Amino acid sequence: MTVYHATTLVHFPLHKPGFEDVTAAAVEAVAASGVQNGLLTVYSQHTTCAVLIQEEAMDQTLDGVELLLQDMVNGLTTLFPTCLHEGQYLHPGPKHLAYATDHGEEGWWSLNTDAHLRSVMLGRSQSIPVIDGKLELGEFGRIYFADFDGVRERDRKARFTVMGE
Amino acid sequence: MTVYHATTLVHFPLHKPGFEDVTAAAVEAVAASGVQNGLLTVYSQHTTCAVLIQEEAMDQTLDGVELLLQDMVNGLTTLFPTCLHEGQYLHPGPKHLAYATDHGEEGWWSLNTDAHLRSVMLGRSQSIPVIDGKLELGEFGRIYFADFDGVRERDRKARFTVMGE
Amino acid sequence: MTVYHATTLVHFPLHKPGFEDVTAAAVEAVAASGVQNGLLTVYSQHTTCAVLIQEEAMDQTLDGVELLLQDMVNGLTTLFPTCLHEGQYLHPGPKHLAYATDHGEEGWWSLNTDAHLRSVMLGRSQSIPVIDGKLELGEFGRIYFADFDGVRERDRKARFTVMGE
Numbered sequence: 001m002t003v004y005h006a007t008t009l010v011h012f013p014l015h016k017p018g019f020e021d022v023t024a025a026a027v028e029a030v031a032a033s034g035v036q037n038g039l040l041t042v043y044s045q046h047t048t049c050a051v052l053i054q055e056e057a058m059d060q061t062l063d064g065v066e067l068l069l070q071d072m073v074n075g076l077t078t079l080f081p082t083c084l085h086e087g088q089y090l091h092p093g094p095k096h097l098a099y100a101t102d103h104g105e106e107g108w109w110s111l112n113t114d115a116h117l118r119s120v121m122l123g124r125s126q127s128i129p130v131i132d133g134k135l136e137l138g139e140f141g142r143i144y145f146a147d148f149d150g151v152r153e154r155d156r157k158a159r160f161t162v163m164g165e
Numbered sequence: 166m167t168v169y170h171a172t173t174l175v176h177f178p179l180h181k182p183g184f185e186d187v188t189a190a191a192v193e194a195v196a197a198s199g200v201q202n203g204l205l206t207v208y209s210q211h212t213t214c215a216v217l218i219q220e221e222a223m224d225q226t227l228d229g230v231e232l233l234l235q236d237m238v239n240g241l242t243t244l245f246p247t248c249l250h251e252g253q254y255l256h257p258g259p260k261h262l263a264y265a266t267d268h269g270e271e272g273w274w275s276l277n278t279d280a281h282l283r284s285v286m287l288g289r290s291q292s293i294p295v296i297d298g299k300l301e302l303g304e305f306g307r308i309y310f311a312d313f314d315g316v317r318e319r320d321r322k323a324r325f326t327v328m329g330e
Numbered sequence: 331m332t333v334y335h336a337t338t339l340v341h342f343p344l345h346k347p348g349f350e351d352v353t354a355a356a357v358e359a360v361a362a363s364g365v366q367n368g369l370l371t372v373y374s375q376h377t378t379c380a381v382l383i384q385e386e387a388m389d390q391t392l393d394g395v396e397l398l399l400q401d402m403v404n405g406l407t408t409l410f411p412t413c414l415h416e417g418q419y420l421h422p423g424p425k426h427l428a429y430a431t432d433h434g435e436e437g438w439w440s441l442n443t444d445a446h447l448r449s450v451m452l453g454r455s456q457s458i459p460v461i462d463g464k465l466e467l468g469e470f471g472r473i474y475f476a477d478f479d480g481v482r483e484r485d486r487k488a489r490f491t492v493m494g495e
Binding site for chain 2: 331333335371373375376377409410419420421422423424425426429443446447450451453454455457489491493
Binding site for chain 2: 054
């Protein structure tokens with residue numbers, strides 16, 4: 001039995017939800033693991049991030065977001081509107097803000113409640129069968145690593161765990 | 166260690182979201198694998214499909230959809246309304262449509278943006294513990310394979326991966 | 331290869347969605363399994379319950395719910411409003427109610443459709459990499475076991491499966 005872990009760094013720019021296609025990195029992790037049959041789990045330890053599988057849309061917005069992903073953001077925004085001001089959500093509360101500023105963070109970095117909520121709806125991970133060395137994504141399926149946090153530029157870590165034999 | 170893959174074909178009719186109870190196929194896959202302790206992952210490689218666990222509702226709509234699943238569709242429809250016309254969503258864009266028609270698809274087959282978005286909210290897979298050869302679904306839990314794509318009749322593949330010993 | 335199962339009991343009070351931080355129990359399950367590298371899956375067999383990973387909010391509502399989790403409940407409530415009366419949702423139908431009352435349940439215990447629907451959106455499980463014996467949750471990630479069923483006081487079982495070596 002093999003357990004193989006890998007990570008890939010993803011850079012997200014300021015002021016918009018970001019999506020990175022990590023399919024190539026996932027395929028590479030499966031190949032590097034040597035696993036022929038098993039399961040790949042793609043995971044985010046960041047709580048404003050999500051991992052999702054979606055069809056490649058081909059077309060993009062002016063901002064470079066694939067249309068199908070932007071349609072998803074638009075729907076999620078009706079459920080969890082973009083943070084525009086303090087008091088819009090219950091979080092962040094006074095203890096959280098005191099802790100953040102005591103640890104060198106700017107208070108407004110915590111106005112990312114929308115990102116914590118949108119991402120948790122999609123989930124923090126995806127598990128995909130590996131069959132005869134091939135990741136089963138169908139013809140058009142792609143794995144996206146998303147960060148919904150728009151308040152600051154961030155480097156994030158996408159994690160891959162391959163288990164099998 | 167055992168890694169066992171199985172698939173079951175599911176047929177979905179035209180013009181409505183479809184749900185297939187694949188619990189019996191899942192139980193069969195676990196039995197065929199010989200795994201006594203481990204994990205079953207039920208997975209969809211189709212990006213308008215989802216896998217979910219829900220209580221069996223017993224009662225059905227006139228269309229044959231279990232009431233609890235139809236209640237779920239109704240809620241998802243407020244978030245991602247049914248595609249009625251072009252331009253309702255950003256997707257499909259011109260490159261996508263050109264690619265689809267170049268590959269023998271009808272253009273209107275791509276008016277299934279609602280299906281891609283509703284399904285991604287539920288996720289493409291479920292993982293369920295196998296304990297002493299038994300799938301842990303509680304008394305009323307059932308595994309449903311859903312296709313939200315109503316634009317055409319489709320055959321879909323539900324995938325089962327059992328890992329353990 | 332090791333497959334290790336553990337459970338922890340969670341008590342949920344009456345008349346509100348409940349959240350239990352099961353991170354310590356998850357860490358304990360990983361330690362007890364002896365697994366150094368692999369995957370932990372936290373799972374609910376109850377179909378009004380969900381497992382989610384979220385940042386610890388620190389602050390709480392007057393009812394003791396962390397603010398970020400209450401913000402999530404508030405959003406989910408716009409999608410699936412709280413059951414206030416019969417006929418608000420299609421479920422429960424007559425067959426379900428007859429079955430429930432035939433099996434010693436009160437009819438109004440079935441007015442928890444909102445709970446079945448909110449929980450399925452979040453998913454019944456989370457899978458988390460175990461790397462060098464450590465659960466990868468980042469600095470602030472916590473695992474919550476949620477029960478959205480507010481109609482009666484319940485004891486629920488959170489399940490942990492650790493696989494690896």
